Amino acid sequence: DAGVIQSPRHEVTEMGQEVTLRCKPISGHNSLFWYRQTMMRGLELLIYFNNNVPIDDSGMPEDRFSAKMPNASFSTLKIQPSEPRDSAVYFCASSKVREQYFGPGTRLTVT
């Protein structure tokens, strides 16, 4: 079975540019989570969806960040405009009951 799929795997962009990260959850999973990981702050939950509905976005750092889940098999996390401090690894995870399964992550570098 395919796991969580994320794209792109690596993204290098200049400050001020828009960045869109994509995620396809595991088929049949009804919850989707976006995380950010840095050395300083560890793994932080940004937002999560249940049945395509955003439930908790309290972890979204600023209005520059937005996330959507238009259907059960696709979600995006957008940063506009991007800043160097957004550089991190962004993980998407999905779950059916309790356990979450992570995608390989997108390594974002903003110069």
Place this chain on the structure above:
Amino acid sequence: RKEVEQDPGPFNVPEGATVAFNCTYSNSASQSFFWYRQDCRKEPKLLMSVYSSGNEDGRFTAQLNRASQYISLLIRDSKLSDSATYLCVVNGDSGNTGKLIFGQGTTLQVKP
């Protein structure tokens, strides 16, 4: 106080050693507990869920003490391949909404 606290280590142990990691959590209403493993530059992967009665999976044993809000992971007969960061994970609210809080992780290095 952090919601989930772990000793960051690193723990450096020889092959074959037994090593234990501890974790404390602040939300007494938490219902779900897990250990995840993360290799360098990879995603976190579920190692095991932690149940009230304690549970074992091969060389790995997890224990939960709700009264002390304390979780442990014991690795016996450690292998070189056990070298990784181990993340203590607790659900972030009293319901089972799925929101998880991750500790900073404990790094394990197993040496030959």
